Amino acid sequence: MSVSAAPARRLPLVLRNPSFGSVWAGQLLTQAAGRMFQVGAVWWLVGFAATRHRGLDSGLFLMVSTLPAVALAPLVARVIARHAHRTVLSVAALVAGLVAGAAALWAYAGTLPMAATYAVGLGLAACQAVFDPCLTTSVPELVEDTDIEAATGFELSTQSVAGLGGGLLGPLAVEAGGLAGVVAACAGAYLLAALLVRAARFPHAAPAAGPADEAAPARRTLREVLAGLPLIRRILVCFAAANVFTTAVFVVMPLYTRGVLHSTGATVSALEAALGAGTLVGSFTGGRLPGRPVAVGSACLAVMAAALGLPGLLPGRATALGCLAVAGWCVGVIGVRFVALFQRLVPADDKPGFFAVMQALLGATFPVSSLVFGALGDHLPARVLCLVQGAGLVPVALALWWLGSRTDAAAARTSAVLAQPVTPAGEAS
Numbered sequence: 001m002s003v004s005a006a007p008a009r010r011l012p013l014v015l016r017n018p019s020f021g022s023v024w025a026g027q028l029l030t031q032a033a034g035r036m037f038q039v040g041a042v043w044w045l046v047g048f049a050a051t052r053h054r055g056l057d058s059g060l061f062l063m064v065s066t067l068p069a070v071a072l073a074p075l076v077a078r079v080i081a082r083h084a085h086r087t088v089l090s091v092a093a094l095v096a097g098l099v100a101g102a103a104a105l106w107a108y109a110g111t112l113p114m115a116a117t118y119a120v121g122l123g124l125a126a127c128q129a130v131f132d133p134c135l136t137t138s139v140p141e142l143v144e145d146t147d148i149e150a151a152t153g154f155e156l157s158t159q160s161v162a163g164l165g166g167g168l169l170g171p172l173a174v175e176a177g178g179l180a181g182v183v184a185a186c187a188g189a190y191l192l193a194a195l196l197v198r199a200a201r202f203p204h205a206a207p208a209a210g211p212a213d214e215a216a217p218a219r220r221t222l223r224e225v226l227a228g229l230p231l232i233r234r235i236l237v238c239f240a241a242a243n244v245f246t247t248a249v250f251v252v253m254p255l256y257t258r259g260v261l262h263s264t265g266a267t268v269s270a271l272e273a274a275l276g277a278g279t280l281v282g283s284f285t286g287g288r289l290p291g292r293p294v295a296v297g298s299a300c301l302a303v304m305a306a307a308l309g310l311p312g313l314l315p316g317r318a319t320a321l322g323c324l325a326v327a328g329w330c331v332g333v334i335g336v337r338f339v340a341l342f343q344r345l346v347p348a349d350d351k352p353g354f355f356a357v358m359q360a361l362l363g364a365t366f367p368v369s370s371l372v373f374g375a376l377g378d379h380l381p382a383r384v385l386c387l388v389q390g391a392g393l394v395p396v397a398l399a400l401w402w403l404g405s406r407t408d409a410a411a412a413r414t415s416a417v418l419a420q421p422v423t424p425a426g427e428a429s
Helices: 002-010 018-047 054-071 073-082 085-109 114-142 145-199 222-227 230-246 249-259 265-288 293-313 317-345 348-377 382-419
Strands: none
Touching (some): 018 085, 018 114, 018 145, 018 249, 018 265, 054 073, 054 114, 054 348, 073 085, 073 114, 073 348, 085 145, 114 145, 114 317, 114 348, 145 265, 145 317, 230 293, 230 317, 230 382, 249 265, 249 317, 249 348, 249 382, 265 317, 293 382, 317 348
16 A cells, blocks of 8 residues: 555646646646737837837836736735635636637737737736735645745745746747737637646645624624735835845846847847756755745845856847746746745635735835836836846845845854753752
């Protein structure tokens, strides 16, 4: 019996847990579709649209595409807390498929207006803003406790695989068939994802708390959730600051390709693939790195600062590819180490609110970053933007390292106090 069970335990989680594998495939499809549309639309704005302000237009599009994760965070937390997670996931994917399908029909019938392109990006991002935190919250419902870290690695790897596949196909699809073919492929991916999630089982799911359930205790607000987790709150603030400079890469990459490398959408696809491949490797190797999460995170931010700034000093296709692969690896390591940490530290009742506010806090800087770096791209060379990215990450890495050293010192002082022998009251004199 133990001999036959051993091979099963060696199988990847997505194979020995079909329900998790089905939901993971659904997330892969939704994020790949969203990424393909985003990257394809940005390359269309930079390389094909007859606009004077390519940087600002592409930055504005990315800003619109990231607003839902911030603006809808309180609503998303309530929806996730009150409804069955399988229903929330499948409906979000279905609505995204319908939005993309309608846009595809419009694009095949005629030219898709610029405003409609922005609206489609907004609608798809809104569906993804519901899907992603709901799936993160659902991990304990799909797997055993011993598989949480492995499930987290697969879940986070979805973002890198989506960046790898969607980022690779987006610019190529735009050059081959325009936006019409891109949105049609996105519609098919979203609808397939809805079917996969709907067919999955959530064996450890607790009954959803309906609005009329008065016997259940009142859930804490998002502010109360973060107030009770001071260390995690400070870590999230550090990563939100880092995102101002790291997420700017999605604006800088097309501008760098056009202005420095003087290349085509194939190069944009290669750069996106390098970033996605690095993140994928980091997602699966991050758990094996020694050291506390804060120490590993600060080191990765320092390495990422060098990787993002180097293409500005040594321009070239090979340099950019290698540096983006390294930066992606750092992102993957940080993600798997810290999300696994949060899964264990955050109380179960607070997870819906916490992961929604985490999504919002980390995403809040993306609109700002997209708009600022997009506007700067119309006035500064792309090489300078690379240097700005690298320089901006240095103080964030130092702040996270200081936070970790301060936390370790406090833990050491607490351990020293607890280790002191207790002197009986009669012996004190």
